[in-house]
Amino acid sequence: MEITFKFDPEILIGTDTLSLAGTICSRYGDRILIVIDHGMETNTLDRLKDILKDSNIEAIVYDGISENAPVNIAENAVELCCAGHCTAIIGFGGPKTQLIARMAAIMAPLKITTFELLDGKKCLDKFLPIISIPTVGIDTFAFTHYFIVTDPRDRFVKAIDSPHKLCAAMIVDDNLFQSFSGASASNSILDGFCVAVEAYCSSKANFLSDALLERALLFFGKMLKGGPGGISAETYAQACFLTSLGASVSSPGIGSALSFAVNARYPEANQVCGIVLFSAIVERLVSARPEKMARVASYLGSGKFASVAEAANSVTENFSRCMASLNIQPNLKEFNIPLDKLIASAEAIRNLELVSHSPWTVSEEDIFEILKKVI
Secondary structure, three states: OOOOOOOOOEEEEEOOHHHHHHHHHHHHOOEEEEEEEOOOOHHHHHHHHHHHHHOOOEEEEEEEEOOOOOHHHHHHHHHHHHHOOOOEEEEEEOHHHHHHHHHHHHHHHHOOOHHHHHOOOOOOOOOOOEEEEEOOOOOOOOOOOEEEEEOOOOOOEEEEEOOOOOEEEEEEEHHHHOOOOHHHHHHHHHHHHHHHHHHHHOOOOOHHHHHHHHHHHHHHHHHHHOOOOOOOHHHHHHHHHHHHHHHHHOOOOHHHHHHHHHHHHOHHHHHHHHHHHHHHHHHHHHHHOHHHHHHHHHHOOOOOOOOHHHHHHHHHHHHHHHHHHOOOOOOOHHHOOOOHHHHHHHHHHHHOHHHHOOOOOOOHHHHHHHHHHHO
């Protein structure tokens, strides 16, 4: 197998790596827009601003991003960026914030609208560099050549080409994950596990993605099993980074694609959607990739089995137990999502690149059966 792997961002991983933000960002000018989660702790933002100020960088802040806000709020960030003559953008927060920062960085130099970007305007040659500082969750498209966006006009998901070298640097500081605790943390860990397993089983997987994702699965499995010390912010931050990187070398799958499609129309299901959809496809993964799913079983602490098939099949039962322990229902019925409202948007995802790399050929019937099982 031939592997094309271009990895340009400068990556800093560790404790207190945020302290180096000024050094990194000073390479991209002295006026920077910070795109930040709405509700981010004031002390955390103030610390970043002080770090930038010590490097003679003026920071302008856009904090209008709520979890369910439509993506065209990126235009507000673009307006602020252009008015402030900013030369780079910091994405400081979770996946939604990273998405808005990514869109603003593409749109700002050409002063285009969200809908022009969604309608296919090519913007690969002129963009602002992004310094990504994640604080929670997996940014599935941090290192990919495309990313997924929900079109606010019809709530369908679309793939947008990502310029090469758009992400100039990433700072992964596990201290920023310290507030990560409770049921929300456990759900996020299980969701991360699902993303990693799908990418691990992808038809695009190779020895490099396997190495990255197996390490991520080891970390997720350790956190799911619990034990002394509970959930480690350091372990979680590293698992998220490894999954993002591994998924870019391999590919996310149909579960991730369907999760985007469902969340686009019913964002209230966001926290458990990916987990529930994974539970509906895990048996297909077992059938398509038994050797790899047997390996996954070992990360869940499933013990020893007489055969690969037996080990692989154990993942289904163990995953159900994980869901039950977190009080996650095996379906989305509590959200009263009408199946008819999802069929068209779900069928549209079959054209996405990540679906084409699923370990089996995904048909319209497959999509319907998966949705019917969970809705």
